[in-house]
Amino acid sequence: MLNEILLTIAALQGRALAQSCPSLSASYPAPSVASGYEARLVATGLTKPRGIIFDNKNNLLVVERGVGVTSFTVSGTGSCVSLQNKKTVVGDNTLNHGIEVSDDGKTLYASSMESVLKYEYDSNGQSVKGDGKVIVSGMTTEDTVTRTLLLSKKKKNTLLVSRGSDENIDLSTVDINNGQSQIRIFDPSKSDVDYEQGTTLAWGLRNAVGVAENPKDGGVWSAENNADNIERDGFEIHENNPAEELNYHGIASDADNPLMNRNYGYPLCYGVWNVSEIPSAGTLQVGQQFAIAEANATTQDAFCRNDREAPRLVFQPHTSPLDLKFDSKGENLYVSLHGSWNREDPVGYSVSVIKFGSDGQPTEGSTSTSALTPILGNSNTTACPENCFRPAGLAWxxxxxxxxxxxxxxxxxxxxxxDGKALDASAPSASAAPSKGYSVAGVVIAALTTVFAYFL
Incomplete structure (x- = not known):
């Protein structure tokens, strides 16, 4: 009799788990997940999803390129998540990457290559009222198309907008008034402000797609996608140089921020990754910057070292970091690496984490080549980029x-x-059960109660 009871319990447990944890499968090999983590595919069939964010009702908002902004309601416990009730919030096929939402859930921001738009948003109905209002304009470029948005949590009415270069190596960006390869600050309550009228936080950034604010101290960080096909003194060095960069911009809300308006090197100076492949490297080290002037580039290295702001950390070239998200204590910075497109041996295609210390800075030094710890990646990168996932947006x-x-x-x-435990255990509601969806434990307990009631 006891064996029958145990067999029945096992069957009901399996059925409960299957019902409460929907399973989706991908067309490529299962991802590689680091020990101590879980990853589950929860949505398929989207159109080039990029930036994502949760509103104040825990609805997931997604920028789909060629579609606009769509939303999902979220249900489930642990990693057993279900995204449901998909709807179009903004039908605008020019929106392609950036997204932000105000803390009160009443204002939605999204970006196209040309503009930043603001919408009157209702988080209860996941809908907008009327058309979007242009608040920043004049950003069109021939090359980079993403415009990353960041609403500061430390200073009200502060919107950071990152804009990339007009070509791979855009020499016109040596002029700060060019308005490209920069992060500028705007007041989102104003309308139709030309990008070049914004306050410059940082320039000399080829394409700083990832931008984040550390909740611990308000420090602003960006992840720069560096140039391709680099040469130095006539030699091609682009396979393992220049490095992708994590740059620190100080506290944007600090009126005395010493890093305000600093230049980070592009298009003249680039981060070192592999010293041995740089001609006449001299005393260059990983994390420093080197010059690529057409003649006597080595004589310009001192300029790059003394007159340009060096990266705080460097990553392997061509990994293409696209998003940055701190946890709620500012102890971990998560990075999405979109992956290479023109490297002989593909690299990237993962989500990794960087440890931060109590001083609001990475625990690794600037010469480190191991600051990134992968937690989710493709199990077969040789099939990339054609037959693998490519991380883009991140959201808590x-x-x-x-x-x-x-x-x-x-x-x-x-x-x-x-076991489905919160990745950010210090998030305000991390220990609270979701308001909707199945609970695996609840279903199993109910099943056990039924079985024992029957046999007793």
């Missing part, structure tokens, strides 16, 4: 789970600690 939900979009495959993943 109220339960401390991290979501990742893959634009190449039209998917969304959720990342947690093992």
């Amino acid at each position: 939900d109220r339960n401390g789970r991290l979501y990742m979009t893959s634009d190449s495959t039209g998917e969304i993943y959720v990342i947690t600690k093992s």
Whole structure:
């Protein structure tokens, strides 16, 4: 009799788990997940999903290129997440990457290559009222198309907008008034401000797609996608140089910020990754900057070292960091690496984490080549970029789970600690159960009660 009871319990447990944890499968090999973490595919069939964010009702908002902004309601516990009730919030096929939402859930911001738009948003109905209002304009470029948005949590009415270069090596950006390869600050309550009228936080950034504010101290960080096909003194060095960069811009809300308006090197100076492949490297070290002037580039290295702001950390070239998200204590910075497109041996295609210390800075030094710890990646990068996922946007939900979009495959993943525990255990609602959805434990307990009632 006891064996029958145990067999029945096992069957009901399996059925409960299957019902409460919907399973989606991808067309490529299962991802590689680091020990101590879980990752689950929770949405498929999207159109090039890029930036994502959760509103104050825990609805997931997604920028789909060629579509606009769509939304999902979220249900489930742990990693057993279900995205439901998809609807179009903004039908504008020019929106392509940036997205932000105010803390009160009443204002939605989104970006196209040309403009930043503001919408009157209702988080209860996941809808906007009327058309979007242009608040920043004049950003069109021939090359980079993403315009990353960041609403400061430390200073009200402060919107940071990152804009890239007009070509791979855009020499016109040596002029700060060019308005490209920069992060500028805007007051989102104003309308139709030309990008070049914004306050310059940083320039000399080829394409700083990832931008984040550390909740601990308000420090602003950016992840720079560096130039391709670099040469130095007539030699091609682009396979392993220049490095992708993590740059620090100080505290934007600080009127005395010493890093305000600093130049980070582009298009004259680039971060070192592999010293041995740089001609006449001299005393150059990983993390320093080197010059690529057409003649006697080595004589310009001193200029790059003394007159340009060096990166705080460097990453392997061609990994293409696209998004940055701190946890709620500012102890971990998560990075989505979109991956290479023109490297002989593909690299990137993962989500990694950088440890930060109590001083608001990375624990690794600027010469480190191991600051990134991968937690989710493709198990077979040799098939990339054609047959693998490519991480793009990152977002936290109220339960401390991290979501990742893959634009190449039209998917969304959720990342947690093992057993579905919150990745950000200090998030305000990380320990609270979601308001909707199945609870695996609840279903199993109910099943056990039924079984024992029957046999007793």
